Amino acid sequence: MAERGEKRKRESEAENGGAGDSETPAGAEHPLAGFKLQSILRESARDKTIFLHGQVSGDGKSTEDAVVILERAPFQVETVTRLLGNNPELKLQLKNDIYSVYHLNPPPELNEMKTTIIRPATEKHIKKYVRQELYLIQETGEDYKNITLPFIESGSFSIKVDDLYLIAISHPRGIKSLRDLNEDHLPLLKNIQQEGQAAILKKYGVKGNQLRIYLHYQPSYYHLHVHFVALGHEAPGITVERAHLLSDVIQNLELDSQYYTKCTLTYALRADEPLLQKFKEAGKC
Known part of the structure; x- marks a missing residue:
């Protein structure tokens, strides 16, 4: 029974900050420095995911292709407890008998998105995510x-x-x-x-x-x-x-x-x- 391949391992390390770093180290190049959107490769409303092709500043002078995947993080019990327990601002969109629909804007710390960056991205990477x-x-x-x-x-x-x-x-x-x-x-x-x-x-x-x-x-x-x-x-x-x-x-x-x-x-x-x-x-x- 195999649970993880090398690719999954790399993805897991990327999700958890690799060797333990949770932020870009001081003085290090930002992974999305100078990002310029080239195209939307694909999007999924069901999965709440969007795949983007863009260019970033490689060494401050040259540019590199990059694929960026933005994905809404799944809900966590602690998160929704904090969010709904503090009387959040709700904007009514629809009300029908006992049913009502609101727009809720969570505070920044509760509105994180999982962001996967592939750079430099080859033509093969870009083609992989095109619809x-x-x-x-x-x-x-x-x-x-x-x-x-x-x-x-x-x-x-x-x-x-x-x-x-x-x-x-x-x-x-x-x-x-x-x-x-x-x-x-x-x-x-x-x-x-x-x-x-x-x-x-x-x-x-x-x-x-x-x-x-x-x-x-x-x-x-x-x-x-x-x-x-x-x-x-x-x-x-x-x-x-x-x-x-x-x-x-x-x-x-x-x-x-x-x-x-x-x-x-x-x-x-x-x-x-x-x-x-x-x-x-x-x-x-």
């Missing part, structure tokens, strides 16, 4: 053999594991994704489910029926792995066109050993993904 059109692919078993599998084997899709959180990674190699699974893998899948639940219960006190346990298709990397996420946490990639519950996978294979070899799997691809181009070239989308 892309999405296309649904309905991949049949034949499509997998003729389009997706050759694409995977060409090495065009990275299999580097660089962003792990709470994930079970299978030891056996050669199981790339759902498409490779059959009844021979049922003991492995059941073991991942049972041992994963037991380990999480022991360490975190979270029961199996409080977990969302699933596989991605398409996955981020082609080595079989299973995600374990608390039901209350809306993690990226839990949408119906990507996440497949492990319990459903096990049941499908018990009903038909070749289920994932034959079935049509629907998933979304971004406009800039090479695999989408392969499907277009084959006249499949």
Whole structure:
């Protein structure tokens, strides 16, 4: 069971001030010195997050590209207690019977935003956060053999594991994704489910029926792995066109050993993904 990859580690260090510094050291360059907004790459009202591309003063003379991610911090019990317990100023927006909506402006110390800065940002970084059109692919078993599998084997899709959180990674190699699974893998899948639940219960006190346990298709990397996420946490990639519950996978294979070899799997691809181009070239989308 792997909990954090190096990327998560770096992000955690960045969130917590690296080696313990909570502010920019005296005399050090401000990470957003001379920031000039170039474009809004993407924004999400649901996640209360905005992704920005800008330029900052690198050494006072030259400029560097930077990606800045602004995210509203989650509420904390102590914060809301302080905020609502001091008769905050409320501006009425709407009132209907017992329901009323107000605008509340918290004091600066309670209005922090998590700010992630990537600098110098390469074109690859900027492209990663640009909003892309999405296309649904309905991949049949034949499509997998003729389009997706050759694409995977060409090495065009990275299999580097660089962003792990709470994930079970299978030891056996050669199981790339759902498409490779059959009844021979049922003991492995059941073991991942049972041992994963037991380990999480022991360490975190979270029961199996409080977990969302699933596989991605398409996955981020082609080595079989299973995600374990608390039901209350809306993690990226839990949408119906990507996440497949492990319990459903096990049941499908018990009903038909070749289920994932034959079935049509629907998933979304971004406009800039090479695999989408392969499907277009084959006249499949």
